[in-house]
Amino acid sequence: MFESLNTRLDKAFKVFSGNNKITEINVAQSIKEVRRALVSADVNYKIAKEFTEKVKEKALGKENVLQSVKPGDLMVKIVQDELTQLMGGQAAGINIKADPGIVLIAGLQGSGKTTFSGKLANYLQKKKAKKPILVACDVYRPAAVDQLTTISEQIKVPIYKEVGNTNPVEIAQNAIKYAKSNNFDVVIVDTAGRLAIDEKMMNEIASIKEGIQPTETLFVVDSMTGQDAVNTAKAFNERINYDGVVLTKLDGDTRGGAALSVKYTVGKPIKFISTGETMETIDIFYPDRMAQRILGMGDIVSFVERAQEQFDEEEAKRLEKKIKKNKLDFNDFLKQIKQIKRMGDMRSLMNMIPGVGKALKDVDIDDKALEKVEAIIFSMTPYEREHPEAMNMSRKKRIAMGCGRSLDDIHAFIKQFEQMRKMMHMMSKGKMPKGFPGMDGMG
């Protein structure tokens, strides 16, 4: 439903085909498309407007540059660079040097605060050799304390809670005392979700902050948030002047324009991203990836990473050897399909690869495509699966019968398989075959 910036710009520049320069006229046209893309990605309209004004100036300044670069590509590059820059430079760490470091977590209802609190504790304990403690200050939501308790048990990080106490300021303050006398070096305070316009609750979070003087205050935002992100980010910032932002649920397929809105509005760095419901899915924020994601240009890095997550290393080494020897077979392929299926749906995966999303825009890819391929392989004998080179006409005919597909389908699949095998073999030797999808036009 949402066109990527690439697609939009290609369209915009088609009008001026033959004209290889960025001019006053075509820049206006393309700037409009950039705006549309941004707003459709949930960037606040006002910010989209200001941002594109800047891009326009930059673009016009680049008049008459390299003739070989398509104006569309140049435009994409400018937009992407600007956006990356805006989203923040170096990854910013959190301040927990004090003894103990105190991290206060705040945000709207359901944004992912409690889950993130757990992830952060887990990360600090496992990766940073810290001794964290979680504090349950959500005294409102049913079973909120139980939720944090379960999480604390899962990750084996202790929890501080006070059954029956409904004053979160007190609980937080007592927790700090407790942490100090029990040698915890980081205190992570989970709080109830609240609306920015709920005066009473906003006063409460301000009091909590006042009462515990956190060394780091984090504002948690759902990456699916729309235009309202600016209002909320601003209101929370006015009351608790947070140090950084956490962007959650990025394992979804939202473009995440809220990230830009928040960054632009309050100027605070995005420090962490959350990409799942399990405790390991926490990552630092990469501005360049986020820029690409907002622009719908695919996120090759995330794609690779998600692939890696699903991958077991032994298996990877085994495969690598086989690819080098050009011995990849149908069994390997089958395993790959299983892995791909675990990673998510095909279209969102494809969209992560720059250029591919665009190329396949109108193609109906779905999991059924994978199932068809599986069916074909399932109809092969064990021998055939291990020996793709043994494939011949009579075998193909039998396979076609077996899986109920036409002979053409079988031909096509085997041809594709061979091409892929060849390509991977070449890549394993460090050669990039010509025409590899999506690699052109990427600055």
Add this chain to the structure above:
Amino acid sequence: MSFFKKFFSKKKKDDLDKGLEKTKTGIFSKISKAVAGKSTVDEEFLDNLEEILVASDVGVDTTVKIIDRLEQRVKQDKYINTAELNSILKDEINLLLSENNTQGLDDFTIPAFTKPYVILVVGVNGVGKTTTIGKLAHQYREQGLKVVLGAADTFRAAAVDQLGIWAKRADTDFFSKGMYTDPAAVAFETVNYAIENNMDVAIIDTAGRLHNKINLMKELSKIKNSINKKMEGAPHEVLLVLDATTGQNAFEQCEKFSEATDVTALALTKLDGTAKGGVVIGISDQFKIPIKYIGVGEGMDHLQVFNKKAFVDSLFDN
């Protein structure tokens, strides 16, 4: 008229803060300002309107559609004054909502002769499914109906406890097999419980899931099928819960959840905040799914039946 034209006609760069402030003032005052002293709808008015709609998460495509329709109407009806224009505009948005089956409900009644009436509640993480179930159950209990809540979110930490607390609050029966059990089995047995114990309504909670996770969506289809195995025609309602703060991703949610479970109704939560939830206009225009309920707070009483007129009004004033 092209969508972002205004950005070129207006050279002056507004102060961002002021601009944001503006989203909090009512559309009517803005419209009045835009048309003050004018006898026709001009570009500037339409530009303003675009901004307002987009700022409510209505989305580019739907906004363009609304504006096109407005322009046509204005041409036909020879618009004269602000008040008329306002009402035409509301009309058009109302039309988008009603052309696609969003009839206003009057109350929380359920169809007669369907017993138990089974409702399956689905949605992405953190939108307010469990809370909405608690509130809905409360409404049914107020009518003296017998209700059971089924805890088929067996995944999220303390999800079963959370629903259990709501069951107590709303004074309903509660069916659970504990955490980390098979949600499809819980759903099946909840319906079984409802039949055996002569319940009027069974509402089944599910774990929040992002719609792009194929396996989790398959699990949801399985839950639905298992309900159907126990009782023909059930679930009678599949309620997709959307968060009003969600932007354009709500479209994707609607599409994928419909694919997996044939969503029959929408609930829009967290409308007590500053988010307008305008995305549902486009959704209701594109999918044929009525919006039935809105959430306006965390309390048991904070659920209302969706009222088109009130919703459209709220888009336009604060």
